[in-house]
Amino acid sequence: MGVFTRRKAAEETGDEKQKLATTKSLEENIDMLKKLLADCNDVVYKEFRVGVDQDNDFVLVFTDGLIDKSFINEAVMGELMIHAREVPPEAPKDKEKLFELVRYGCLPALELKVIENLDDAVLAILTGDAVLFMDGVSKLIEIGAKGWPGRSVSEPATESVVKGPRDGFTETFRFNTALIRRRIRDPKLKLKQMQVGRRSCTNIGIMYIEDIALKEIVDEVERRLKTIDIDGILESGYVEEFIEDNPFSLFPHIKSTERPDKAAASLLEGRVVILVDNSPFVLIVPVVLTSFFQASEDFYMRWIPITVLRFLRYFAGLISLIAPALYIAVTSFHPGILPTQLVLSIAAAREGVPFPALIEALIMEVTFELLREAGVRLPVLIGGIVGIVGGLVIGQAAVEAGIVSPIMVIIVAITAISSFSIPDYAFANAFRILRFLFIIAAGFLGLYGMVLMLLLVLGHMVKLKSFGIPYLSPFVSFTASDMKDTIPRVPMFYMRNRPLNTAVDKIRMINNRHMINNIEASKSSSDKGGKTDDKK
Amino acid sequence: MIKSNDRISPYQLAMIVIMAVIGAGAFHFINDAVMAGGNNSWLILILYGFVNIAAAWILITLSKRFPEKSFPEYIQEIIGVIPGKIVTIIFVGYLLIIISFEIREFTEVAKMFLLPRTPTEIIMLTLILTCVYVVRGGVECVSRVVEVLFPLLFIPFFLILLPGIGTVDLTNIFPVFRHMGSGTVKMLPQMPHAFRGTELLLFYIGFMKKPQKAYKPVTIGLMFVTFFYAVIILLSMGMFGVKGTTREIWPLISYIRNIQSPGLFMERLEGVALSLWVMTVYSTIVLGYFASSYSISKVVGTKEHRQYVLPLVIVIFYIALQPAGLAQLYDWGNLMYKYISSIFIYVLPLILLAIAALRKRGIKDYEKA
Numbered sequence: 001m002g003v004f005t006r007r008k009a010a011e012e013t014g015d016e017k018q019k020l021a022t023t024k025s026l027e028e029n030i031d032m033l034k035k036l037l038a039d040c041n042d043v044v045y046k047e048f049r050v051g052v053d054q055d056n057d058f059v060l061v062f063t064d065g066l067i068d069k070s071f072i073n074e075a076v077m078g079e080l081m082i083h084a085r086e087v088p089p090e091a092p093k094d095k096e097k098l099f100e101l102v103r104y105g106c107l108p109a110l111e112l113k114v115i116e117n118l119d120d121a122v123l124a125i126l127t128g129d130a131v132l133f134m135d136g137v138s139k140l141i142e143i144g145a146k147g148w149p150g151r152s153v154s155e156p157a158t159e160s161v162v163k164g165p166r167d168g169f170t171e172t173f174r175f176n177t178a179l180i181r182r183r184i185r186d187p188k189l190k191l192k193q194m195q196v197g198r199r200s201c202t203n204i205g206i207m208y209i210e211d212i213a214l215k216e217i218v219d220e221v222e223r224r225l226k227t228i229d230i231d232g233i234l235e236s237g238y239v240e241e242f243i244e245d246n247p248f249s250l251f252p253h254i255k256s257t258e259r260p261d262k263a264a265a266s267l268l269e270g271r272v273v274i275l276v277d278n279s280p281f282v283l284i285v286p287v288v289l290t291s292f293f294q295a296s297e298d299f300y301m302r303w304i305p306i307t308v309l310r311f312l313r314y315f316a317g318l319i320s321l322i323a324p325a326l327y328i329a330v331t332s333f334h335p336g337i338l339p340t341q342l343v344l345s346i347a348a349a350r351e352g353v354p355f356p357a358l359i360e361a362l363i364m365e366v367t368f369e370l371l372r373e374a375g376v377r378l379p380v381l382i383g384g385i386v387g388i389v390g391g392l393v394i395g396q397a398a399v400e401a402g403i404v405s406p407i408m409v410i411i412v413a414i415t416a417i418s419s420f421s422i423p424d425y426a427f428a429n430a431f432r433i434l435r436f437l438f439i440i441a442a443g444f445l446g447l448y449g450m451v452l453m454l455l456l457v458l459g460h461m462v463k464l465k466s467f468g469i470p471y472l473s474p475f476v477s478f479t480a481s482d483m484k485d486t487i488p489r490v491p492m493f494y495m496r497n498r499p500l501n502t503a504v505d506k507i508r509m510i511n512n513r514h515m516i517n518n519i520e521a522s523k524s525s526s527d528k529g530g531k532t533d534d535k536k
Numbered sequence: 537m538i539k540s541n542d543r544i545s546p547y548q549l550a551m552i553v554i555m556a557v558i559g560a561g562a563f564h565f566i567n568d569a570v571m572a573g574g575n576n577s578w579l580i581l582i583l584y585g586f587v588n589i590a591a592a593w594i595l596i597t598l599s600k601r602f603p604e605k606s607f608p609e610y611i612q613e614i615i616g617v618i619p620g621k622i623v624t625i626i627f628v629g630y631l632l633i634i635i636s637f638e639i640r641e642f643t644e645v646a647k648m649f650l651l652p653r654t655p656t657e658i659i660m661l662t663l664i665l666t667c668v669y670v671v672r673g674g675v676e677c678v679s680r681v682v683e684v685l686f687p688l689l690f691i692p693f694f695l696i697l698l699p700g701i702g703t704v705d706l707t708n709i710f711p712v713f714r715h716m717g718s719g720t721v722k723m724l725p726q727m728p729h730a731f732r733g734t735e736l737l738l739f740y741i742g743f744m745k746k747p748q749k750a751y752k753p754v755t756i757g758l759m760f761v762t763f764f765y766a767v768i769i770l771l772s773m774g775m776f777g778v779k780g781t782t783r784e785i786w787p788l789i790s791y792i793r794n795i796q797s798p799g800l801f802m803e804r805l806e807g808v809a810l811s812l813w814v815m816t817v818y819s820t821i822v823l824g825y826f827a828s829s830y831s832i833s834k835v836v837g838t839k840e841h842r843q844y845v846l847p848l849v850i851v852i853f854y855i856a857l858q859p860a861g862l863a864q865l866y867d868w869g870n871l872m873y874k875y876i877s878s879i880f881i882y883v884l885p886l887i888l889l890a891i892a893a894l895r896k897r898g899i900k901d902y903e904k905a
Contacts (some may be wrong), residue, residue, distance in 0.1 A: 168562075333651065336809040390624045445662065447811040448650050455818050459670035462680040476680040477545060 002035065004198045006119055019119040024095075026057050029118070033133075037123050038144045043125060044249050050080050056098065057135040059520065062337030064511075066128035068147025075109040076130065076143060078412035090103075100132065104139055105168065122200060129213065153179070156258035156280070158425060159295045168258045176489035177259075180207060180273065184266035196225060200232030202276040204239065207263075212270040214358050214502040216468050216507050223284060235461075236276040236283050243285075250433060252426040253466035257280040268306030271502030272467075286467035286500075288474075290486040292427035296488055305429045307488045313421055314487060320419035321431050324365060325442035325450050327411045328357040349405040358443030363410045365439065367394060369491055374417075389507025469502060537864045544743045546753040548679040552740050552823060553592075553757030555682045556733035558764060559820035560642040560813070563786040564866065565765070566772050570781045572722040575712055578769040580723050581730065585762025587815055589755050591882050593622055594759050595631040595734065598748045601739035601898030606742025607827075608834035614892045617632075621835050623884075628835075631828040632848065634732070636855035637869055639663055642817045644862050645786060646875045650810050660856050664849050667818060671825045672842050676741050678826045682819045696809050697771060704774035715773040727883055728835040730765060733820065735880040739827040787857070825852075 005022075010018040019034075022029050030045065040248050040300065046060040060076060080102070092098050092321050103112065116123055121131045121140050128146040153175060156168030169176045177191055188210040195201045202224060210217050224243040233239060238255045241247060257263060258280050263273045266284045274283040284291075292312050298306045331350070335343045353360060371390040394412065398404045413437070422428040441449035459505075465470035474482035484490040485499045493511045497503075544552070567576045602610035607627070611622030643659045651659060670677050708862045710836040737754065741747050772787035775794060792806045803809065826841075827846060859865040890900055 027592070188823065336804045337802050337807045339803040355568075445654065445659075446651060447807055448646055448659070448814060451811045451814040452662055455666050455685075456669060456813065458684060459673070459681055462670070462677050462684065463673045470680065470682060472680065476683050477548070 003119055004194065008198070017118065019117040021034065021117055022138045022140065024136055024138050026059060026133055027440070029133055030059055032118055033121065036118065038531070048081060052280040059133040061125050061133065062130035062145070063125055063128065066148050067130055067145040071147060072130055072145050076107060078131070079106050079108060086197065095134070099134055099137045099139060107141070107143065109145065114217050115140050115142050121259055127201070139314040145293070159257065159259050159296070161300070162296070164300045165261050166295055167260060168502065169260060169280040169282060171278050172278055173205065173275060176275050177207070180263055180267070181262040183260060184209070184267060189267065190527065192222065194225060196228050197231070197233040199230050201233070202233040204233070205275040207267060207275065209270070212498070212505050213272055213505050214270065214504055217286065217502065218272055221274065221466055233276060234278065235283045236274070236516045239274060240283055242503055245467065249460065250430045251461065251465055251470055251471070252292070252430065253426070253463060253464060255284040255285060255287040255424070256426070257284060258295055265296065265299070268501045268508070269498050276419055286469040288466065288469060289471055291362060292424040293422065295423040302490050303491045310487060313423070316418035316421035316433065320415050320422065320439055321435055322450065323415045323418070324361045324411055324435065325438035328361050328439060329442040330448040332357045346407055347472055349407050351403050352402045352444040354402070358439065359438050360408050364394070364404055364408050365436065368412055368416055473501070538565060542675050542743060543745050544675065544679045544740060546744070548683050549740060549744060551686045551751055551755040552679060552720070553734065553737065554753055554760050555686060555816060555819035556736045557731055557758070557761045558816055559733065560638050560645065560766065560817045561729060561732070563645060563788050565726070565770050565783060567782060568726050568729065569723060569769060570773060570778055572726055573719040574715065574778055575709055576716050576719045577723060578766045579712065579716070580665045580720050581765050581769065582762055582812050583720065584723070584727045584730065585758060586732060588727070588757045592734050592737060592754050592758060593751060594889060595737045595885045596741060596747070596754060597887050598892065599738060599751035600747045600750070601892055602742070603747050603899065604742065606740070606830070607738035607858045608831040609742070610898065611888065614888055614895065614897050624831050624835050627674055627880065628828045628831045632882060633855055633872065634853050637865070637872065638717060638817060639852065640856045640865055641869070642858060644865065645789070646810060649806055656815070657857070658746055661853060663818070663821070664852055667822050667825055668845055670822050671829060671845050672868040675826065681822065685815045686821050688811055693809065693812050696805050698794060700771065700775065700791060701793065703796070704771055706774050708777040709770065709773050725874045728822045728877040731758070731761070732873060732877045733880065736823055738885065739830065757847055762891055849880045
């Protein structure tokens with residue numbers, strides 16, 4: 001039986017004895033370990049003897065590069081090899097007693113854990129901890145000494161803001177949990193950890209605030225995460241695909257973000273945050289359509305401009321979805337809708353274009369998508385060249401060659417700019433594909449086809465749920481108070497309730513704005529506060 | 537885990553009433569109403585609105601006796617299994633004809649103003665297939681889609697009607713109150729035409745958690761419908777006068793056509809209005825379509841209704857192709873609305889309620905149960 005089967009069996013039966021047991025002999029243990037870790041040349045076996053008489057054999061095993069060497073030197077090797085000789089304690093002859101002494105009295109490391117089987121030891125070694133083997137004892141000591149080269153906290157590349165915190169999640173799981181914990185100092189903020197992936201053993205954490213998030217949702221997240229049985233999880237995108245409600249939908253219904261402030265805000269709204277090791281993107285569930293049009297900046301700036309900008313964003317979403325389709329529908333099916341002057345100028349511009357509007361639009365849209373796709377992964381230096389080529393091809397050459405009309409160029413440009421105004425990249429991608437469906441629908445049935453397409457999309461969105469929450473809420477199962485943070489963003493002091501209607505503790509703040517101008521009222525209330533809470 | 541809830545909220549019920557009642561017929565209905573009622577038609581319509589609210593209350597009172605059961609289920613309790621199934625099948629047949637009629641009527645309008653060169657069959661088939669997707673999703677999807685469509689449809693639609701008000705001459709509606717009595721009698725056959733769709737409440741109240749709460753949303757919904765009809769009749773009469781309105785087949789579209797709005801990006805709005813109107817036709821169809829496929833599943837005795845949705849496409853398509861042209865379509869429609877619709881809206885619920893009361897079926901007082 002291999003490591004994975006044993007580990008799985010132990011997990012399923014709950015019986016730790018399924019795992020490979022250790023023996024009392026150091027030699028046998030190390031032999032078995034070396035067999036398990038054969039040809040792993042980055043694993044280091046440091047053998048040393050401890051005690052005045054040098055009669056206790058120890059072996060420290062760790063993976064080179066994953067541990068903090070100076071820490072190991074200081075807290076393990078230094079203590080055991082030097083200090084143990086400087087001040088000779090009455091080293092007990094009984095090996096069990098010696099183990100107790102080492103475990104509780106000798107090692108000044110912060111994380112110590114006793115493990116009793118080799119499978120766990122292997123996992124610990126490969127995770128970046130050091131494992132101390134002692135002769136004559138079957139128990140092993142796991143010393144937390146993780147220290148690998150990692151990216152430090154830096155500004156997120158995909159979600160930059162003008163105003164707001166500039167720290168972003170990194171690839172290190174522990175940094176990420178700390179970034180969230182730093183924002184919410186609440187004992188009710190819970191972190192449930194588990195390991196997923198048979199070979200990768202990736203740490204996955206579920207964070208939620210106990211008395212805000214609905215327990216059913218937390219349990220459901222946990223249940224779905226436990227169903228994942230895969231060799232390795234390399235990014236939170238893997239997890240997303242495994243746990244989302246409808247993997248065949250175009251629309252993302254799990255939000256991923258690089259911003260700790262966004263994650264913290266979601267937690268306070270009663271959502272659940274899923275952190276995955278090695279990924280700077282954390283997942284937020286459940287989310288609804290409107291969450292993809294919100295930027296974290298929306299809450300850091302004054303509400304009037306933000307409300308206007310939100311309207312603009314939704315408008316941009318609409319434009320990026322239907323602008324080319326509308327052009328096709330109007331020019332080739334219903335030119336009567338437009339004023340005569342405009343129809344004439346469009347007709348004049350289209351004169352000489354050999355294709356119908358549908359083909360014209362498809363040519364331009366496909367060209368644009370090609371340029372965009374080419375530009376995404378290119379190094380910055382070459383990326384500029386793509387821009388020039390694109391500008392020439394889209395802007396000028398195609399028009400001069402008479403393949404497309406100048407108006408089509410304007411339409412494509414507006415569409416492109418609009419699609420960049422949608423704050424969420426994954427969501428904008430869904431609109432990119434839908435745009436082509438709309439173009440085709442408009443090409444065949446004009447405005448009628450567009451409306452049918454819209455009805456299909458709506459019908460789909462209405463079916464969609466994110467962890468039991470309707471995707472289109474609060475527009476479906478309509479509740480007026482939930483509209484405060486959707487298309488408008490009302491002043492924060494009016495958002496008395498949490499926007500997610502599954503939140504258990506619904507009230508998030510008390511509006512004391514009236515006290516600002518009423519000094520008497522605020523004084524009396526602060527007096528009252530003083531009486532109830534003496535520490536203040 | 538939060539299961540898919542097959543429940544309808546009171547708010548959704550109001551939307552269902554509005555979207556089920558207002559359909560493609562609204563275009564032609566103005567013509568019929570004004571022809572029968574003349575200057576007073578809008579007043580008479582408001583009167584009929586209240587009559588229909590009363591009729592809908594009878595419907596609710598009937599449905600309320602059988603909480604969490606819809607028409608095909610409780611009718612078997614009231615009049616026995618076999619007769620119940622027969623009535624349900626007749627009802628389904630009626631619904632399918634109504635749906636087909638709705639589709640055909642809209643197709644004729646769309647062909648005239650939107651897609652003159654597209655074959656009728658294509659327009660109809662695409663519309664039916666679009667509906668299939670949502671109907672398969674069950675009552676939850678149907679009610680939600682209707683809920684979302686309501687603001688999407690009516691806000692822009694009223695905005696389109698707005699710029700025409702400048703050309704409306706309200707003196708055209710005078711004299712009012714003259715020949716009110718004879719107008720009321722003459723317009724009576726048009727009443728079921730206007731308020732067709734209320735019979736679907738027989739199905740949808742069964743999906744409510746608390747059916748005794750249905751009175752308010754249904755009343756509000758029907759009041760909105762009445763208001764909407766009154767407004768469009770007033771606008772058409774104001775623009776064309778009584779004689780002019782009766783001369784137009786679709787007075788509302790002609791009204792929108794006549795709107796002059798200098799400086800607007802768009803010049804002729806009837807294309808836009810008609811594209812918006814697809815939504816109401818769609819929701820009318822979806823609501824009837826779901827009710828019929830659900831009834832079939834109850835008659836046959838299967839748990840799911842999904843497998844009946846696609847085969848019904850053929851039936852609806854076939855029926856919709858039957859009328860030879862617009863004239864025949866409206867002839868048949870008049871017959872159907874005058875007689876069959878009124879049976880299902882007014883007569884059948886009353887009879888069923890009487891039988892249920894006599895046979896003591898269902899719960900009389902929901903609160904006490």
